[in-house]
Amino acid sequence: MIEIFAPAKINLALHVRAKRDDGYHELDTIFAFANIGDKISGQLSSKLSMEVHGPFGPELMQITSTEDNLIMRAARKLREKYNISLGADIILEKALPIGAGIGGGSADAAAAIKLLVKIWNIDAKDTDLLDVGASLGADIPICLKGQACRATGIGDIFHDVDISGLHEIHILLVNPLIHLATQHVFANWDGKDAGALIYGSAYENAQRGCNNLTPAAIKLCPIINDILNSLNNRDNILTRMSGSGATCFGLYHDFESCDAARIMMEQKFPNMWIRAGKII
Ligand SMILES: C[C@](O)(CO)[C@H](O)COP(=O)(O)OP(=O)(O)OC[C@H]1O[C@@H](n2ccc(N)nc2=O)[C@H](O)[C@@H]1O
Ligand SMILES: Nc1ncnc2c1ncn2[C@@H]1O[C@H](COP(=O)(O)OP(=O)(O)OP(=O)(O)O)[C@@H](O)[C@H]1O
Structure with a gap:
């Protein structure tokens, strides 16, 4: 096997x-x-x-x-x-x-x-x-x-980009268990070009970039907004939605902050899928 x-x-x-x-x-x-x-x-x-x-x-x-x-x-x-x-x-x-x-x-x-x-x-x-x-x-x-x-x-x-630092980052994934169809989210995109990701390393691009499908996904699944607001605090590097949603993530420099966020999110949203891990 x-x-x-x-x-x-x-x-x-x-x-x-x-x-x-x-x-x-x-x-x-x-x-x-x-x-x-x-x-x-x-x-x-x-x-x-x-x-x-x-x-x-x-x-x-x-x-x-x-x-x-x-x-x-x-x-x-x-x-x-x-x-x-x-x-x-x-x-x-x-x-x-x-x-x-x-x-x-x-x-x-x-x-x-x-x-x-x-x-x-x-x-x-x-x-x-x-x-x-x-x-x-x-x-x-x-x-x-x-x-x-x-x-x-x-x-x-694919384009080469400096990925140094990424592998040390801890990540918390939060999904409300609401299935979002990729094509519906794209169909609700506002049509505004978010521009090229030319800010340097992957880490810098992540920090200075965005996910401009987020408003479309929130329109279809409003709880994404609550998840993003709850994840967003001073202990994390970044809060964002992945792809066409509805999974959102927080990035953290250390295990302790990531785990504290996991516990906080599990208390707040006991029926959601919440997983802590690392970028590989
Ligand atoms: C949004 C992303 O998750 C970002 O990584 C992906 O681009 C989606 O990739 P995926 O789920 O593999 O997408 P596919 O299964 O090929 O396409 C599903 C639907 O998403 C839309 N779609 C997908 C990818 C893309 N670049 N543009 C699109 O408009 C199309 O309506 C398509 O019919
Ligand atoms: N092995 C599989 N796992 C999940 N979905 C599958 C699988 N095979 C077929 N599908 C179909 O693909 C659809 C999209 O599922 P998937 O979980 O890949 O979406 P997604 O996470 O939004 O993907 P993406 O981030 O690429 O847009 C599902 O609704 C399901 O019908």
Whole structure:
């Protein structure tokens, strides 16, 4: 059995710049990952199958059939592209909330691609795998890359950026357990270009940037505003929403401040999904 971690994707800054003719939006974003995520494991088999477990497993099975799961879609694409007749038994441990702006499905698809490349012993070029990922979702290429960076295009053109200091940062994720559909949030964007992220390092871009999908997400899910206000205090480096929401995050220099914020948020919002971890 091989196991691959599928970490939550965090947009430390997300600048939506323009709507393209194909309906997608040009972005400028700083991606990072947290040590909080799903787990995908699997082994070689004659058929392709998947099981879903974990706290968000039942919800995922209710809204998405196994065949439509991004993991199975990625597996079928790989089999077609590399002419593979083997199968695999895949197990997803779903720990990330669904439709949460932290790329859960994208992280799973990327982890499944990595897993199956190993199980099926595929001699694949990284660029070809990125193409397979991109054909399934805008966030999958960055989840395949799995490293903090700046991205433009629809989030698929990567730029080197100084990421020093990021790995020491503690992060608190807070999700109200309200599913926000990415396309609805984009449809409510105010159309104002937030500009390019040209402030230097990833850390500086995070501090000086913003997430200009936040007003659109708050319109659809007003409690995001309460979460952001509660997270925002003098002990943290930054408070922001990730992606199209509704997950918000606080960044902290040390474990103690992050843990104190976790306890405070758990008392205030006992029914929300709240996790403390680190940027990886
Ligand atoms: C907002 C982000 O989370 C930031 O990382 C991502 O760009 C979203 O990536 P994703 O969920 O993988 O997106 P996809 O599954 O490809 O697209 C879902 C929907 O989001 C909208 N979408 C997505 C990405 C993008 N750059 N512009 C868009 O307008 C489109 O309406 C699309 O139909
Ligand atoms: N393995 C999976 N995990 C989660 N969602 C999946 C998965 N496979 C398919 N989906 C579908 O994808 C939709 C988006 O889920 P996901 O959790 O990736 O959203 P998200 O966190 O908002 O993503 P992003 O941050 O990339 O916009 C779900 O509504 C679900 O129907």
